[in-house]
Amino acid sequence: MLEVVEAKTTEDLMAEIGQRARAAGRILAIAPADQKNKALAEMAAAVRVATPDILAGNRLDLEAMKAGGQTAAFLDRGTLTEERIEAIAKALEDIVALDDPVGSVIAAWDRPNGLKIERVRTPLGVIGVIYESRPNVTADAGALCLKAGNAVVLRGGSDTINSNRAIHAALQKGLAAAGLPEDAIQIVPVTDRAAVGEMLRGLQGNLDVIVPRGGRSLVERVQTEARVPVFAHLEGLxxxxxxxxxxxxxxxxxxxxxxxxxxxxxxxxxxxxxxxxxxxxxxxxxxxxxxxxxxxxxxxxxxxxxxxxxxxxxxxxxxxxxxxxxxxxxxxxxxxxxxxxxxxxxxxxxxxxxxxxxxxxxxxxxxxxxxxxxxxxxxxxxxxxxFGMGAEIGIATGRMHARGPVGVEQLTSFKYKVHGTGQTRP
Amino acid sequence: MLEVVEAKTTEDLMAEIGQRARAAGRILAIAPADQKNKALAEMAAAVRVATPDILAGNRLDLEAMKAGGQTAAFLDRGTLTEERIEAIAKALEDIVALDDPVGSVIAAWDRPNGLKIERVRTPLGVIGVIYESRPNVTADAGALCLKAGNAVVLRGGSDTINSNRAIHAALQKGLAAAGLPEDAIQIVPVTDRAAVGEMLRGLQGNLDVIVPRGGRSLVERVQTEARVPVFAHLEGLxxxxxxxxxxxxxxxxxxxxxxxxxxxxxxxxxxxxxxxxxxxxxxxxxxxxxxxxxxxxxxxxxxxxxxxxxxxxxxxxxxxxxxxxxxxxxxxxxxxxxxxxxxxxxxxxxxxxxxxxxxxxxxxxxxxxxxxxxxxxxxxxxxxxxFGMGAEIGIATGRMHARGPVGVEQLTSFKYKVHGTGQTRP
Missing domain, CATH: 3.40.309.10 (Aldehyde Dehydrogenase; Chain A, domain 2)
Incomplete structure (x- = not known):
């Protein structure tokens, strides 16, 4: 993959990631709950099997962070242990247990002319997650988006790129084992800021919402520059x-x-x-x-x-x-x-x-x-x-679409199904 | 008002409109249903009383449109008659009859620790409506936003500015009669495109969503340039x-x-x-x-x-x-x-x-x-x-927040009310 990356501009690379995410999202949108849950369970198993690889990747990251003189708190957030990797696997299994939001009926009513109208949850599409040096977000955010039928583009902090890649490889094994497209969960393979800029511009129409996870400066940049909706809070005063x-x-x-x-x-x-x-x-x-x-x-x-x-x-x-x-x-x-x-x-x-x-x-x-x-x-x-919503991808303070804890339901949209028996409009 | 307008740049004027809308929105957000309904009923009465003024304004507009060589279909859309003004008043009264969405409980559940959680509708904030030469939209959109507790900034087509002003004056009488701020429903008093540009940029954070109502080129411009969310559809294929x-x-x-x-x-x-x-x-x-x-x-x-x-x-x-x-x-x-x-x-x-x-x-x-x-x-x-939703402000094809017909419920957000008896988190 790295060879391909080096031959392309970041703009072209990110455009292709967006296109592949959109294509995967179309398949995910109609994937049955069982198939998504199988993928999540296989992902948990693959993470456990890959523990040595993930720890090896994390050691590389930690060495670079120490060489860069990062603080102890920063190093702690970026550190993985066998126990923390098991917690990542367990969190994936917890998401299996959540109700599948896709297809659930939010409201249903009948009209005097006999039409039956249902408002039904659908996936949002493609979600971008921009986060700092917490490798567990790779699995948490990937899984939460998958559960809601969305493709996701993950852009983690450069400090944990090797940890993220190792976790991501395990997630892709889980997707493949369940017959779902590996492009459903992609990580951005480059660490330059231009890649973030492409995400903030919406990957040429192939990114529907961005979730920033990190400190104030990250959230502030995303909220200021994003051309697509953002689910976030700047602070909790x-x-x-x-x-x-x-x-x-x-x-x-x-x-x-x-x-x-x-x-x-x-x-x-x-x-x-x-x-x-x-x-x-x-x-x-x-x-x-x-x-x-x-x-x-x-x-x-x-x-x-x-x-x-x-x-x-x-x-x-x-x-x-x-x-x-x-x-x-x-x-x-x-x-x-x-x-x-x-x-x-x-x-x-x-x-x-x-x-x-x-x-x-x-x-x-x-x-x-x-x-x-x-x-x-x-x-x-x-x-x-x-709140009893299960895992969340963050808390939003905006008034559009999602507000408060953002869980699987908040990562969905809806559509109307209208059931008739041949009705015409007078 | 025109004197004031001429002394200011469009940017300053629009910024002030945004600030006044935000202030009015705070009051509307907590206005009881009865007060909003009284305003709507008073608005209907004021529109009926103002019929001669509205027709006079409309005559001015029609003369200018004819002089400008507009098509018959365009003229017809912009024409008001006593019958059409009565229909505007009636539409206002129809909105009185809708349930007030603000404060209604969307979902409620209990937690094992005894916390009771409610998800409750709240207004969205300030809504911008950009529309072409249909004077009835001034009343329809103004009333629908009011019902949902939102302030609204209306920017109608320049061809019907006199009709819109006369209708707007009646709406403001209704607001005043119910003790609500007249700034709850504002029309943009200038017709230059720069005013639209300021709305698309979000009135310095004082505009939460834009609804374009008109032809494809209007919707396309709004969707391309808006820095705030847009409820719209480009076409119905x-x-x-x-x-x-x-x-x-x-x-x-x-x-x-x-x-x-x-x-x-x-x-x-x-x-x-x-x-x-x-x-x-x-x-x-x-x-x-x-x-x-x-x-x-x-x-x-x-x-x-x-x-x-x-x-x-x-x-x-x-x-x-x-x-x-x-x-x-x-x-x-x-x-x-x-x-x-x-x-x-x-x-x-x-x-x-x-x-x-x-x-x-x-x-x-x-x-x-x-x-x-x-x-x-x-x-x-x-x-x-x-669909049985009552009046609508348009149909949205995006996946964020509103989708399908946009009625009063779709013009709301929500918040969580958590009711405790002294619970602390372990």
Whole structure:
């Protein structure tokens, strides 16, 4: 394959990848659930068999990363072990167990003239995934797209190209064993940025949607430059509002969990808003619980008056996604002030209200314009698996097509089947 | 308003329109159904009261169009009468009667940890409608967007700017009477193409989707240049396949209706494919019925052998949307050949199979990749009203978000409401 690559421009290479993906997508679109599931199971088996090859590829990548002076956290994300490869295989098997979305009836109704109309799920087409140095995404994204009947073009980080190639070879064995086209899951074999540019331009009409998986700068570039739809979120600037009718004990538990269970995920709490009526009663207890677990609290004059050891907050704090053991805290006059703050600084990802007053919760959940709006539950539930959707390819904050966790159903489109008995239109 | 317009660049003007639309959209998004319905009813009343003003505006437009040498058909589309204005008012009232999509629960489920998850419809945001010289679109599109809680920016054809302004003034009276922001429905007050360019670039992030309504060249420009999602179809290259198990009598009725009920709509039949096993038995009867009603039939050698008065078809005929009393006809070997023809020449809009064999119908409806796939029914049912959706803003052939008739539901997004009792994530 490399010989072919070297003889072509990136533009020609990517155009051909797009054409092959489109052709494979046509076959996948009508492939029965059993055949796709067989491919997924064979892919899991092939990944297990290929463990030595995948580890060998990963060693090459890690040596290059170390030589390049990458950070320990970066190296850890890019490192594969036998255990992590088994987890990749297991994740493929989990996708077998999901319901096949293709062909499922979303809605059905009858017309007075006897026509029966069904709205039925269909695949989206060809999906492009652009991701950074996490080799497991090669298998996860490939499998999720396949389950929904889509062809996929994977462009992973150059740092893990050898790991990705070894995993991809196993996926192709699984496809072949099930009689599905190997072009259903392609990886971009070159690492230049021009290849990404071709994907952002839509592979000459052969790419229907792009999913970026990685840090802010990657997502920002994709959202700015893509000429095709993008399923993504730039950041998760997650708020919790402690209403005047919030239960204190429940609040402490939910807030500590939302902030500290894992600080690096997009559903982690970043800003706490507290109704002034309970600022004195609730805030010191909440702040103390967080500080005891090593969390830094930043706040303005009112917060500093009420609590101890508060770092002064600047205007920037309200728009900072810390992804760390830091929380900004603000006392607000009421529900409206809380919702105004969220509208101004939020990222339409996940926000939460803590209250025992149902009418207040209803208003918050109706009016806050975020993909996920919770009442009395940890913001760390913002996750496709926790929603019961199975695997997800990411969380989207846009309003078009997919919003919230993007699982197999969100990777589908639909069509209308109209069943008649010879009806004509008057 | 014109004074203000003249003092600003089109770019500044359009940016301000976008900002005002976004602000109005935030208010509309949480407006109760009653308030929106009151606005719609008041709009209908205001249109009736404004009939003399609307007719006066329309006279100005018609004089300019006549001076410009426009065709009779173009003039007819742009002409308003008391009857047509009453129809506009009535259409507004019909939209009152539709269910409010905002807040309706699309899906709801419980998690083992007690969380209750709801997927609930929300407005899309700000919708741009770019249309040609049909003044009724000003009211139809404005009202449909309002019903779904969206702000709308309307850019009508310059030929009917005075008619549009008079209708728009009535719509704004209705909004004001219901206490809703007048910026919820704005018309672009200038007629230069640069204004369209600003809309295609998305009004600096304040336009979420564009709906073009008009001829092929308008839709083509919008689809090519828009940097925001577009709900549209370029053409309706509609096929019917007469299977070997097709009932002859039913076929004649459905085909004549599909082709000739109205030839100028996107659901009108353009190409007939006939299984070779029934070409001799069925095709002459079908062709004769069409010819008796003045339809020209174009076909290849086989069709000319079987039928009389056939115009030779060229390769171009298979990709021509006639929108006229002309039909291209081809004899095909089997179902696969028919589906291959549709995949190659079709426009993913509407296609139909005539057969008494359920398994064949199932395969056709599953495998043909069109927004609407019918079995034993006229293709002229490809219409939101006929689907029972109420008014539609158009028919979309893309796979993202909306597909098929675009009614109020398709003008919405969704969010997740998660209801807890203090759950934290382990």
């Amino acid at each position: 997650v708020h919790i509002f402690v209403d005047k009718a919030a239960d204190l004990e429940k609040s402490v538990e939910v807030i500590v969990n939302s902030k500290l269970r894992r600080t690096g995920i997009c559903g982690a709490l970043e800003t706490l808003l507290v109704h002034e009526d309970v600022a004195h009663s609730h805030l010191p207890v909440i702040v103390k619980a967080l500080q005891e677990k090593g969390c830094e609290i930043r706040g303005g004059a009112i917060v500093r008056d009420i609590c101890e050891n508060i770092v002064p907050a600047s205007e920037d704090d309200w728009s900072t996604e810390y992804l760390d053991k830091i929380l900004s805290v603000k006392v607000v006059a009421d529900l409206d002030a809380a919702m105004e703050h969220i509208a101004r600084y939020g990222s339409n990802h996940t926000d939460c209200i803590l209250t025992e007053d149902q009418a207040t919760a209803d208003r918050f959940q109706r009016e806050v314009d975020s993909a996920i709006v919770l009442h009395n539950a940890s913001t760390q539930f913002a996750d496709g698996g926790e | 509609v096929h019917i396949f007469v299977d070997k198990a097709a009932d002859l009598e039913k076929s004649v009725e459905v085909i004549v209706n599909s082709k000739l009920r109205r030839t100028g709509i996107c659901g009108a039949l353009e190409t007939l494919l006939v299984h070779e096993d029934v070409a001799h038995s069925h095709l002459p009867v079908i062709v004769k019925a069409l010819q008796e009603k003045g339809c020209e039939i174009r076909g290849g050698a086989i069709v000319r052998d079987i039928c009389e008065n056939i115009v030779p078809a060229s390769e171009d005929d298979w990709s021509t949307e006639y929108l006229d009393k002309i039909l291209s006809v081809k004899v095909v070997a089997d179902l696969d050949a028919a589906m291959e023809h549709i995949a190659r020449y079709g426009s993913n809009h509407t296609d139909c199979i005539l057969t008494e064999d359920q398994a064949t119908a199932d395969r056709f409806q599953r495998e043909v990749d069109s927004a609407i796939v019918l079995h034993n029914a006229s293709t002229q049912f490809a219409d939101g009203g006929e």
